[in-house]
Amino acid sequence: MxxxxxxxxxxxxxxxxxxxxxxxxxxxxxxxxxxxxxxxxxxxxxxxxxxxxxxxxxxxxxxxxxxxxxxxxxxxxxxxxxxxxxxxxxxxxxxxxxxxxxxxxxxxxxxxxxxxxxxxxxxxxxxxxxxxxxxxxxxxxxxxESGRRLRRATADLRLAILQLLMVEDTVSARRVAAGLWPGLLEQDTARVYVLEDAAAERDRLADACVDATAGGALVVRCPAVDEHVIVVGPSAEVERRLRSLVAGRPRTFLGGSPRQQLALTATAYGQAVTALAVSRFRPDRYAVYAARTRPARLMDPAALRGWAAAVLRPLDTLPHHVRAELLATTRLGLEFTAVNAAKVLGVSRNTVRARMDRVASLLGADLSRLPVRAVAHAALNTEAAHGPYDFSGGAPGSPARTRLTELLGTSALRSWAEGLLGRLDEDGRDLRATLRAWTAADAHAERAAQVLGVHAQTVREHVRAAEPVLERRLTAGGTDLYEVVLAHLATGELPVPDLGVPGTGAANPDQPDSSVQR
Known part of the structure; x- marks a missing residue:
């Protein structure tokens, strides 16, 4: 040797x-x-x-x-x-x-x-x-290889922070972020942006976002959509830098949400995705979610919070962390497909379905029914926006005295609903009748077609034609569709499910994978 x-x-x-x-x-x-x-x-x-x-x-x-x-x-x-x-x-x-x-x-x-x-x-x-x-x-x-491992670990950490924000665990999200990005989530509010490019360009786009925001934003490769990059930016400077980035990339689009509380990151994400769809028709390829009249803003705040508390009260017996996890998962599952919600949360689809089934069972709600999903979505978003309701207050509009029919029966709500659905009356194809049948059929084109005596493809075409008229995405499900359902409930074109009354409805053990059945 x-x-x-x-x-x-x-x-x-x-x-x-x-x-x-x-x-x-x-x-x-x-x-x-x-x-x-x-x-x-x-x-x-x-x-x-x-x-x-x-x-x-x-x-x-x-x-x-x-x-x-x-x-x-x-x-x-x-x-x-x-x-x-x-x-x-x-x-x-x-x-x-x-x-x-x-x-x-x-x-x-x-x-x-x-x-x-x-x-x-x-x-x-x-x-x-x-x-x-x-x-x-x-x-x-x-x-x-070490550099790749470090980048992967950093990307996984960013995704973990986003997932914590999506389930409203802002305390843990701040704790995780503090080690690498001090001060990133110190503010109580932020805007969410979604950028879109070809899937093959997504990694380069994410790196460009990190460089452009210089540590001032949370940049995450979307776990649900291969073409998307999600950016959570607390400061207004983030928007300016992202717009400048998009200006130099002719095939990149940008959608942004209005400023939201960190606990409403999931809501802001949905708004950014909606704005992203609009950005494809803008010359600068950028759009912010348009502020418009929301049905919740036309309801008495105290009565609305009391009604939502009554709907969700069966969950109050659960430990706090279990209740929060179930509600956050259900909110995402109602807003997006169960598959995409699972990817965003980093859990299996079966876990999302099991959590939603448990909520449905406790609420006595058949979440396969579109009107029930819309009502549950309204209750969940009300609590997310305003926090838990104080049952000891005894204020007017307390849970025992408020029903959904009363909230929807005001002149303001009826006027809003008639104005929204009335936009469809000018179309000679009777889009309003088609949309009414489609929502009554829980967004099943085939069942609606049988009721109307037309082909299912005709129903789908009419629903898609109604989207630009109503300025809302319908086939994708989520907030836009639920607002249209609430409009039908307010005008009496759909029966009102009252989740605040025990024993109304039953949980469906076969929870659908998507936010709306097609």
Whole structure:
């Protein structure tokens, strides 16, 4: 056994004046030629040998696996030997430890070269310089891999923070964010933005968002939509920088929410997605969610909160953290598909369905029915926006005295509902009748078509035609669709489900995967 043949990395004058192999070895350092397999193959040809490069655990990195003395290989890999020479009478073997870039004597890889002739000075010199070059390439690869692991860990951490915000756990989200991004979530409010580009460009877009916002925003690759990047930005400067970024990327679109409380990040996300759809028709490819009259704003605040509290009161017997988890999951499941809600939360689809089924059972609500989903959505959003209701207050509009029919029966609500649905009356295709039948059929085009005596495709076309008239997304489900359902409830075109009365409705064990059935 001998010491390492490549002590000192500087190139010496090649033995015998043979400069050809040295020039070929230097070619391996070119950016296009930095490949372990290519270098090992070159070494095998140049010294007329069989060559094997394996990692410190015995995994083959390049070349062809050779029969080797495992004890000697272990000594070289552990750094107890820097190199070794073996001769079994048939072949001559050299083992060289390729040092790991980190601290310690252990080798990151072991280079084995076997040939029938003894190693002359030329072969030894080539082997030594090749080992040095392999050390450089392995170090470069390890650095690149470490960088990828760090970026992946950082991306996973950003996603975890977003998931905590989505379930309204702002305390934990701030605690997690404080270590890497101090002050990022100190404010109680923020805007949510969604950027869209081709899926193949998503990673570059996310990196560009991180650079543009300079640590002033939470940038997350959307776990549900491959083309989307989600940005949570507390400051107005974030919007300006994202708009500047989009201006330089002709195939990128940007949608933003109004400022929302951090606990309403899920609501803000839905608003940003809605604005993103509008941005495709804007010359600057940017849109903010348009403020418009919401039905909840036309209801008596105290009565609305009391009604919502009555609807959700069966859940008050649960431990606080369990109740919060169930409600946050159900809000997302009602706003998006159960599949996408699961991706956003980082749980399985079955977990989302199980949590929603439990809520449905406790509320006595059949969430397969679209009107019931719309009413449950209104109750959940009311509590999310205003916090838990104080039952001891005894204020007018307390839970015992308020029903949904009373909230929807005011002149303000009826006027809003008639104004919204009345936009459809001018279309000669009778879009209003189609939409009424479609919502009554729980958004099933086929069932609505049977009632109307038309083809299901006609129903779908009419529903899509109603979207720009109402300025709301209907086929995607979520807040826009539920507002249209509430309008039908207010005008009396759909019966009002009263979730505030125990025993009305039953939970459906076959919870649908999507927010609306199609």
């Amino acid at each position: 001998v010491g390492r043949p490549d002590e000192g990395q500087a190139f010496q004058q090649p033995y015998g004046g043979d400069r050809a192999w040295a020039q070929e070895l230097l070619e391996q350092l070119r950016p296009a030629g930095r490949d372990l397999r290519r270098l090992v193959d070159w070494l095998a040809r140049t010294v007329s040998a069989s060559v094997c490069l394996q990692d410190d655990r015995g995994g083959l990195l390049a070349g062809a696996r050779l029969p080797l003395d495992s004890a000697v290989v272990a000594d070289v890999a552990a750094g107890r030997l820097s190199a070794a020479s073996l001769d079994d009478g048939v072949r001559h073997v050299r083992l060289v430890g390729i040092r790991h870039p980190g601290p310690g004597p252990a080798a990151g890889a072991v280079l084995a070269v076997a040939r029938p002739e003894p190693f002359d000075r030329r072969a030894t010199e080539i082997l030594g310089h090749t080992a040095g070059l392999l050390e450089l390439l392995l170090g470069e690869r390890e650095s690149a």
